[in-house]
Amino acid sequence: MTNHILIVEDDQRLCQFLASELQLEGYEVTTAEDGMSALEKVRESSPDLIILDWMLPKISGLDVCLRLRKTGITSPIILLTAKDEIPDRVLGLNSGADDYLTKPFSIEELLARINARLRHLHFPEKSDILQFADLTLNSLTREVFRGKDSIELTAKEFDLLQYFLKHPRQVLTRNQIIEYVWDFDFIGESNIIEVYIRALRLKLETNQSPRLIHTVRGVGYVLKNLV
Structure with a gap:
């Protein structure tokens, strides 16, 4: 085709x-x-x-x-x-x-x-619905929920969260995140990932919801539930 x-x-x-x-x-x-x-x-x-x-x-x-x-x-x-x-x-x-x-x-x-x-x-994903703890993401409708609360994400925030949900409890490096979410490397030292992680956390942690995306200092980030 x-x-x-x-x-x-x-x-x-x-x-x-x-x-x-x-x-x-x-x-x-x-x-x-x-x-x-x-x-x-x-x-x-x-x-x-x-x-x-x-x-x-x-x-x-x-x-x-x-x-x-x-x-x-x-x-x-x-x-x-x-x-x-x-x-x-x-x-x-x-x-x-x-x-x-x-x-x-x-x-x-x-x-x-x-x-x-x-x-x-x-080559769509094997599963359209990704879940972790009380977080749910629908790859087809691009809807995200924390419990019953709908969360509005930008296109890149959605892609970033989707990547974490595909690899729960796995530490993801900056290079892995850039390669998957952006498909290319930024030139030089960029804080683009930190900017998006911060924005994503703010949206996911409303109503005092516990943090799910954690920083692994010197390595990257991991999606895990500490509760």
Whole structure:
């Protein structure tokens, strides 16, 4: 089955180049030049993956991400941008993007990230429901509950929690987390994992719920119940 990829890019030369390369790789490709057109084409064609420029006419790539996720569109989104600071990466990922690629980039790296995202798409997890203690995660509906309380998570927070739930009581290193959740290594020393762990803990520990994600100093993190 041929995968369908939507490219949303207002730079016509770059858009044509990407479309040609992806078609050579065997993908079906649709293009859009602005945010409004992107939303329309997603509704019309339901692409398997979306390559989305951050800076777009009419509606920004971030707003496109937010609108798609709010309407239940779960297609993987790779965000393209010249913004390369950590706060920009966090903002992009929290808006619903699954991956983040800074310009200029190599076509080989983009293809590798596309392949990684489509692998997750075509080889779903054996179990759709993951549970630990009073924590429940539904991989299909992307719902999370702590007891009877629903917990709203960003796309990356959900992916991070899902990874912990797949490996309960196992100490996960920073490198393992980055490889699974982000599919690539950040350059240099980044506190991106700490930022997401802190945000996840705040949401999971409301109503004085006991901590489940614990720090293993000098190694990584572990999901375990100390009670």
